[in-house]
Amino acid sequence: xxxEPRWDRVLTSAARLFAEDGFAATSVRAVAERxxxxxxxxxxxxxxxxxxxxxxxxxxxxxxxxxxxxxxxxESDPAARLKALIRNHCGFFFRHPHNLTVLNRDMGALTGAxxxxxxxLEMAYLDLVRGVFRDGQKRGRLKKLDPTAAAFALLGxxxxxxRWYDPAGAVTPDALVEHVExxxxxxxxxxxxx
Amino acid sequence: xxxEPRWDRVLTSAARLFAEDGFAATSVRAVAERxxxxxxxxxxxxxxxxxxxxxxxxxxxxxxxxxxxxxxxxESDPAARLKALIRNHCGFFFRHPHNLTVLNRDMGALTGAxxxxxxxLEMAYLDLVRGVFRDGQKRGRLKKLDPTAAAFALLGxxxxxxRWYDPAGAVTPDALVEHVExxxxxxxxxxxxx
Numbered sequence: 001x002x003x004e005p006r007w008d009r010v011l012t013s014a015a016r017l018f019a020e021d022g023f024a025a026t027s028v029r030a031v032a033e034r035x036x037x038x039x040x041x042x043x044x045x046x047x048x049x050x051x052x053x054x055x056x057x058x059x060x061x062x063x064x065x066x067x068x069x070x071x072x073x074x075e076s077d078p079a080a081r082l083k084a085l086i087r088n089h090c091g092f093f094f095r096h097p098h099n100l101t102v103l104n105r106d107m108g109a110l111t112g113a114x115x116x117x118x119x120x121l122e123m124a125y126l127d128l129v130r131g132v133f134r135d136g137q138k139r140g141r142l143k144k145l146d147p148t149a150a151a152f153a154l155l156g157x158x159x160x161x162x163r164w165y166d167p168a169g170a171v172t173p174d175a176l177v178e179h180v181e182x183x184x185x186x187x188x189x190x191x192x193x194x
Numbered sequence: 195x196x197x198e199p200r201w202d203r204v205l206t207s208a209a210r211l212f213a214e215d216g217f218a219a220t221s222v223r224a225v226a227e228r229x230x231x232x233x234x235x236x237x238x239x240x241x242x243x244x245x246x247x248x249x250x251x252x253x254x255x256x257x258x259x260x261x262x263x264x265x266x267x268x269e270s271d272p273a274a275r276l277k278a279l280i281r282n283h284c285g286f287f288f289r290h291p292h293n294l295t296v297l298n299r300d301m302g303a304l305t306g307a308x309x310x311x312x313x314x315l316e317m318a319y320l321d322l323v324r325g326v327f328r329d330g331q332k333r334g335r336l337k338k339l340d341p342t343a344a345a346f347a348l349l350g351x352x353x354x355x356x357r358w359y360d361p362a363g364a365v366t367p368d369a370l371v372e373h374v375e376x377x378x379x380x381x382x383x384x385x386x387x388x
Contacts (some may be wrong), residue, residue: 022302024218079383105299108216133382142382146365148358149373150382156354157347164346171340179343187381188327188336188344189273 007045010035011059012096014052019098019162023053023106054114057107060099061121064092068128078136083181085132089158090177093165100162126151154184201239204229205253206290208246213292213356217247217300248308251301254293255315258286262322272330277375279326283352284371287359294356320345348378 013034017026028049032042046052071084093100110118129151136142157180167173182188207228211220222243226236240246265278287294304312323345330336351374361367376382 079387082382105302108299136382141384143376143380143384145373145376145382146369149365149370150377152354152358153351153374153377156352156357157350160346160350160353163350164342171343175340176343179339180347182337182339183344183347183381184377185381185383186337186386187377187379188276188330188339189379190335190337192380192386193273 006035006037010037010042010045011052011056012098015056015096015098015102018053018056018106019101023049023102023109028052050110050114053102053106054110054118056099056102057110057118058121060092060096060103061118061125063096064089065121065125065128067092068125072128072132078132078139078141079185081132082136082142082185085129086154086158086180086184087177090161090173090180093158093161094167094173097162100159104159104162126155129154157183200229200231204231204236204239205246205250206292209250209290209292209296212247212250212300213295217243217296217303222246244304244308247296247300248304248312250293250296251304251312252315254286254290254297255312255319257290258283259315259319259322261286262319266322266326272326272333272335273379275326276330276336276379279323280348280352280374280378281371284355284367284374287352287355288361288367291356294353298353298356320349323348351377 010031014026014031017030017034021030026049028042028046029039031049031052032039035042046055067088068085071088072081075081075084107118126148130147133142133145133147133150137144137147161176165171165176171179204225208220208225211224211228215224220243222236222240223233225246226233229236240249261282262279265282266275269275269278301312320342324341327336327339327341327344331338331341355370359365359370365373
């Protein structure tokens with residue numbers, strides 16, 4: 001019953017510590033202390049530290065993927081679908097800023113079956129993003145760019161927020177979402193180049 | 195006389211090994227072997243492994259910065275200046291794909307004065323990119339977006355190539371540059387949204 005909320009707290013604590021100190025430098029004991037568990041209590045949930053990294057990555061990508069699927073189900077217009085993807089991905093970052101740092105920097109420490117599982121989730125998300133570009137192109141509403149290059153360009157913007165964005169700074173979260181929508185959909189030039 | 199070419203080979207060998215195996219897992223001995231030097235010969239150039247990482251980061255950012263300054267000196271039109279920045283940054287990546295991986299993933303291992311020096315170079319480059327957005331906005335040619343958000347969005351795209359781009363794949367290097375120019379300057383929507 002109380003297991004799920006406590007497990008959420010474990011993952012949130014672990015993501016924060018991994019983001020701040022790095023995966024390699026963080027001990028299971030430090031995660032247990034932050035999550036207000038004994039080390040033995042934490043080892044009830046996991047076999048080794050890599051399991052925490054795996055669960056953070058899995059939870060993050062699965063959440064972004066589930067959110068994107070739900071958002072896309074509600075939109076049929078290609079521009080609106082692209083905006084829905086942007087809004088969903090940004091929303092996850094605003095709620096879980098540390099998770100993005102862990103995904104960007106520490107995911108490479110996963111091995112074997114865990115690595116494969118995370119790669120499959122990443123690929124599912126990439127396919128979803130590419131599909132939005134492809135579909136919009138077929139319908140004549142988006143420019144005929146390579147869907148993989150377009151998808152990775154968008155993901156490059158969205159996955160770099162943890163390197164610089166401060167929600168207490170000059171750009172509010174809502175304004176950040178609007179910036180990405182404007183840049184991606186309309187470009188930064190005042191008039192379109194010929 | 196022969197010192198400079200040999201030192202270039204050391205940095206190229208080190209960047210390749212760091213990119214492939216990670217900075218932590220690469221030994222000075224492995225770098226020396228790859229660069230066809232003795233370990234003692236390599237230690238003539240450096241005091242410790244971190245010095246190689248520092249020199250790779252310094253050389254990379256300084257090269258991008260020098261190239262950008264030279265390219266901007268030749269252009270006055272705001273859209274052409276933004277294109278010149280994109281072309282210069284992409285060009286460095288095409289010539290030194292491993293360096294981008296090292297910058298993205300391993301730069302955090304630098305400490306003290308070396309870290310500060312690299313941060314100062316990064317900040318100089320960021321200021322240059324922001325300046326291009328700011329200047330284009332003042333002249334009414336670029337949209338009034340937050341220059342920092344716009345600059346980091348562009349750098350997010352340019353610095354993520356090493357995660358996915360394969361020059362032997364469907365998108366040629368020239369086409370990749372054109373994709374980034376189109377997305378950034380004109381956006382992906384066929385018609386501008388109101």
